[in-house]
Amino acid sequence: MSAQAAEAAGFRRGLAAFLHRRPWVRLSLLLSAPLLWLGVAYLGALAALFVTAFWTTDTFTGELVRTFTWANFRDLLTGEVYRTITLRSVGVALAVTVIDLAIAFPVAFAMAKVASPRSRRWLVIAVLTPLWASYLVKAYAWRVMLSSGGLLGWGFGLTATVLTLAYLWLPYMILPIYAGLERLPDSLLEAAGDLGARAGRVFRTVVWPLAFPxxxxxSxxxxxxxxxxxxxxxxxxxKSQLIGNVVYDNIGAANNLPFAAAVATVPVVIMLVYLAAVRRTGALENL
Known part of the structure; x- marks a missing residue:
């Protein structure tokens, strides 16, 4: 072995020994790439969005005016139409969540506690199958059913939006609940039944508290x-308008990127409030 090869081998052994004695260094090196991507691509994009919200657009040239101003947020807060759109968007999101929960919980319970292990695998595949289809294909399929002359022609509009979104996101409600119920010991249900608890009480005192996270x-x-x-x-x-449509229209037709950025901060703030509210319940710590 040459001196250069021996030196390289010694360096590798020394590096291996160093990493073996310091597991936190190994963990830091392992997570450095994804954390860098998260910081630059995700948090960086949010930071750029927030900064852009304080700029304006020149109404004559359409160019960005990189001067700090609260004008976009002032227009957003004082405009009655934007408050209406925000409340409508939150209402649609809540309606979709409630509908999906009402459908997903019994389905997930049947998958986790009633179906046989073989049937359970097929049911999981059945739940996942709609996710393999294109978003647009599914949305346009609902448009065909909900438009005039379709199977559900009465539902076109905001009702159609709720139904379509409830269908699109239903697997995202079924799978977490199924995973949570699968961890629920059958012995707890059997013990509650042996103690004389009725099905409703078993659900309220055993199933729901453990499945709540x-x-x-x-949700x-x-x-x-x-x-x-x-x-x-x-x-x-x-003709229904939600927050996402306002953002899209101001980026495209209106060419008002700063105002679109200001509107885009609304769902971010709403989600932060929602996460803070559910965190107070302790549900996130039990996931």
Whole structure:
């Protein structure tokens, strides 16, 4: 072995020994790339969005005016139409979440506690299958059903938006609840039954408290995805306007990127408030 090869081998052994004695260094090196991506691509994009919200657009040239101003947020807070759109968006997100929860909980319970292990695998595949189809294909399929002359022609508009979004995000509610219920010991249900508890009381005192963190996890998906969606509204919503549509229209037709950025901060703030509220319940710590 040459002196250069021996030196390289010694360096590798020394580095291996150093990393073996310091596991936190190994962990830091392992997480450095994803954390860098998170910091630059995700948090950096949010920071740029927030900064842009304090700029304006020259109405004559359409160029960005990089001067700090509260004008966009003042227009957003004082405009009655934007308050209405925000409340409508939150209402749609809540309606989608409630509908998905009402459908997902019995389905997830049947998958986790009633179905056989073999049937359970097929049911999981059935829940995942809609996720393999294109978002646009599913949205336009609902448009065909909900438009005039379709199977559900009465539902076109805001009702169609809620139904379409509830269908699109239903798997994101079923899977977390299924995972949470699967961890629920069967012995607890059997013990409650042996002690004479009726089905309703078993649900209130055993099943629901233990499944609640999983419900919160699913609601975070359905609520946030519905709150920021704009494509489904464009396809099936008719003249309905949600927050996502206001952002899209101001980026495209209006060419007002700063105001679009200001509007885009609204769902971010709403989600932060929502996460803070559910965190106080202790559900996030139990996920």
């Amino acid at each position: 999983a419900v919160i996890a699913g 975070i998906f359905t609520f946030s995805l519905s709150l920021g969606d704009y494509i489904a509204v464009k396809i099936v919503g008719g």
